[in-house]
Amino acid sequence: MGSLKIENVKKAFGPVEVLKGIDLQVNDGEFVVFVGPSGCGKSTLLRVIAGLEDSTSGRVLIDGADVSVTPPAKRGIAMVFQTYALYPHLTVKNNMALGLKQAGTPAAEIERRIKIASAMLSLEPYLERRPAELSGGQRQRVAIGRAVVREPKLFLFDEPLSNLDAALRVNTRLEIAQLHRRLKATMIYVTHDQVEAMTLADKIVVLNAGRIEQIGSPMELYNAPANEFVAGFIGSPKMNFIDGARLGETAKTIGVRPEHLTVDANSGAWKGTVVHAEHLGADTNLYLDCEKAGLITVRIFGVYNAEPGATLYATPDAAKTYRFGADGKVLR
Amino acid sequence: MSTATRSLPRTIGAHAILITYTVIALFPVILVVMNSFKSRAGIFGAPLTPPTPKTFDLIGYATVFGQGDFFHYFQNSLVVTVASLFFVLLFGAMAAFALSEYRFRGNTLMGLYLALGIMIPIRLGTVAILQLMVASGLVNTLTALILVYTAQGLPLAIFILSEFMKQVSNDLKNAGRIDGLSEYTIFFRLVLPLVRPAMATVAVFTMIPIWNDLWFPLILAPSEETKTVTLGAQLFLGQFVTNWNAILAALSLAILPVLILYVIFSRQLIRGITSGAVK
Ligand SMILES: Nc1ncnc2c1ncn2[C@@H]1O[C@H](COP(=O)(O)OP(=O)(O)OP(=O)(O)O)[C@@H](O)[C@H]1O
Ligand SMILES: [Mg+2]
Numbered sequence: 052m053g054s055l056k057i058e059n060v061k062k063a064f065g066p067v068e069v070l071k072g073i074d075l076q077v078n079d080g081e082f083v084v085f086v087g088p089s090g091c092g093k094s095t096l097l098r099v100i101a102g103l104e105d106s107t108s109g110r111v112l113i114d115g116a117d118v119s120v121t122p123p124a125k126r127g128i129a130m131v132f133q134t135y136a137l138y139p140h141l142t143v144k145n146n147m148a149l150g151l152k153q154a155g156t157p158a159a160e161i162e163r164r165i166k167i168a169s170a171m172l173s174l175e176p177y178l179e180r181r182p183a184e185l186s187g188g189q190r191q192r193v194a195i196g197r198a199v200v201r202e203p204k205l206f207l208f209d210e211p212l213s214n215l216d217a218a219l220r221v222n223t224r225l226e227i228a229q230l231h232r233r234l235k236a237t238m239i240y241v242t243h244d245q246v247e248a249m250t251l252a253d254k255i256v257v258l259n260a261g262r263i264e265q266i267g268s269p270m271e272l273y274n275a276p277a278n279e280f281v282a283g284f285i286g287s288p289k290m291n292f293i294d295g296a297r298l299g300e301t302a303k304t305i306g307v308r309p310e311h312l313t314v315d316a317n318s319g320a321w322k323g324t325v326v327h328a329e330h331l332g333a334d335t336n337l338y339l340d341c342e343k344a345g346l347i348t349v350r351i352f353g354v355y356n357a358e359p360g361a362t363l364y365a366t367p368d369a370a371k372t373y374r375f376g377a378d379g380k381v382l383r
Numbered sequence: 384m385s386t387a388t389r390s391l392p393r394t395i396g397a398h399a400i401l402i403t404y405t406v407i408a409l410f411p412v413i414l415v416v417m418n419s420f421k422s423r424a425g426i427f428g429a430p431l432t433p434p435t436p437k438t439f440d441l442i443g444y445a446t447v448f449g450q451g452d453f454f455h456y457f458q459n460s461l462v463v464t465v466a467s468l469f470f471v472l473l474f475g476a477m478a479a480f481a482l483s484e485y486r487f488r489g490n491t492l493m494g495l496y497l498a499l500g501i502m503i504p505i506r507l508g509t510v511a512i513l514q515l516m517v518a519s520g521l522v523n524t525l526t527a528l529i530l531v532y533t534a535q536g537l538p539l540a541i542f543i544l545s546e547f548m549k550q551v552s553n554d555l556k557n558a559g560r561i562d563g564l565s566e567y568t569i570f571f572r573l574v575l576p577l578v579r580p581a582m583a584t585v586a587v588f589t590m591i592p593i594w595n596d597l598w599f600p601l602i603l604a605p606s607e608e609t610k611t612v613t614l615g616a617q618l619f620l621g622q623f624v625t626n627w628n629a630i631l632a633a634l635s636l637a638i639l640p641v642l643i644l645y646v647i648f649s650r651q652l653i654r655g656i657t658s659g660a661v662k
Binding site: 101103123125128130132134139149153154197 | 554555557558561562563573
């Protein structure tokens with residue numbers, strides 16, 4: 052219960068094509084994360100799945116049934132929005148109950164589900180409050196609770212954490228991960244936060260300009276990016292891209308992640324000057340201006356003392372260097 | 384207020400300007416109310432002084448209540464104003480919601496067409512309106528007035544409300560859709576409460592011209608049965624003698640209902656501004 056299939060979905064707003072043919076299979080119980088730069092169509096795709104937006108062409112199947120003409124409320128989905136979107140005039144309890152009441156669920160059953168959901172999300176003390184009387188984190192938990200009580204086949208999250216502060220974001224991320232484990236429900240989650248994508252996902256879908264660039268588990272995307280875009284998008288700090296010609300390589304571009312470079316004060320492949328050093332405690336990011344490779348980032352685990360202006364040699368790990376062709380695709 | 388924006392000369396300057404404006408705006412109103420409590424001699428002898436025991440006289444009010452069916456006129460005015468207001472707000476809000484929420488062919492054109500009414504005075508169409516009302520047998524009915532005023536108020540209402548409706552969170556409406564609310568419920572229960580301040584503004588702007596209008600009642604509904612207050616007050620405006628006491632008393636009384644409506648709406652305005660919004 053809760054698989055999703057998207058077949059060649061296209062969406063255009065007037066002359067602007069926002070989704071250019073999306074094919075995707077989400078299995079029951081999977082946690083799928085959509086990532087991509089701002090404006091690439093993540094929210095639009097999510098809204099098409101929810102039925103809030105009609106696709107221009109293509110099909111959406113939930114549990115094998117074509118839902119293209121089914122209204123959102125009948126699709127067996129629940130959605131959590133970035134802006135929480137709680138009903139301002141209703142109490143927390145009624146916010147959660149509204150959808151069920153609309154669907155004609157018996158009162159006792161509504162009561163039971165709210166009880167379970169509010170216990171799960173520690174919302175019991177706030178059930179009689181209105182959204183205006185809650186903090187941001189509490190509001191987002193109510194929004195999640197409102198989704199949980201519907202017991203949907205499919206949870207849709209549209210950047211649910213981006214309005215929360217950093218500490219709260221970590222907590223709520225954990226709660227969502229636990230929720231997924233407990234409910235074993237299928238979840239689709241939109242974010243442009245790397246860490247959220249890597250930590251939550253069973254499967255990441257990287258979108259760019261209305262197309263899917265790659266689908267895979269977090270580690271697949273990290274270890275075997277299909278192209279330059281995915282390689283640059285997954286991983287932080289970003290992968291270094293070096294013009295192949297400068298290094299005397301046949302590939303158009305050479306990519307190496309900052310953590311796959313080692314530095315040495317005396318010898319190495321690329322000689323460079325330290326431009327800037329970021330000391331984060333657990334690791335250190337060095338920005339080196341290399342004669343051969345240009346400006347690159349090096350990530351060193353632990354503390355490393357380097358002053359701007361110092362000369363260092365960087366050496367890439369040959370086994371973890373990526374080669375990209377002129378079309379951006381990885382060369383094997 | 385931060386201290387940076389609060390300097391004494393500026394405060395005094397701002398208050399002086401505001402007080403001057405208030406005095407100018409209120410002067411005619413106060414003059415009318417004051418003189419309505421005076422005898423005829425008092426009005427003409429010293430129009431600017433408040434009623435003294437010598438000049439105090441309720442003759443104006445006595446005439447108003449004695450002559451003509453003033454209570455009835457009041458009722459007519461109130462019915463026309465409230466009904467028109469209701470329809471302007473209802474249809475205006477609905478049209479504004481449709482224009483701002485749904486993408487359909489001719490959306491922009493329709494919006495422009497509906498806004499055009501702001502620039503073209505409805506009185507230009509008086510003759511046609513009169514013919515229409517005669518043809519449909521609505522002359523000398525309050526319905527005629529309500530229809531005309533609804534048409535008159537709609538353009539501005541749609542224009543203002545659609546701007547505000549565009550700002551209502553899309554996520555909120557979508558959350559309602561996912562919870563299975565109908566478009567009507569979304570409109571009445573989610574969107575309308577959030578644009579209440581704008582509704583109150585529109586209500587005030589729509590109400591005053593309707594209450595004060597003399598033109599359409601005179602042309603479309605001048606019968607004794609359907610007279611409004613403004614028209615009724617003309618009773619005392621003779622060709623040779625004008626009963627100033629009665630006119631001033633009638634006008635003073637006519638201020639009351641609008642004042643009450645205004646207080647109601649302005650409270651909504653303030654409550655709307657201070658209530659917690661979506662986020
Ligand atoms: N109602 C609309 N009318 C016209 N264009 C739209 C509409 N909604 C979205 N778009 C366009 O579609 C594109 C994708 O929008 P979408 O909201 O899906 O982006 P996103 O990937 O969610 O970005 P973000 O990460 O910033 O939320 C954008 O270029 C946007 O301008
Ligand atoms: Mg988005």
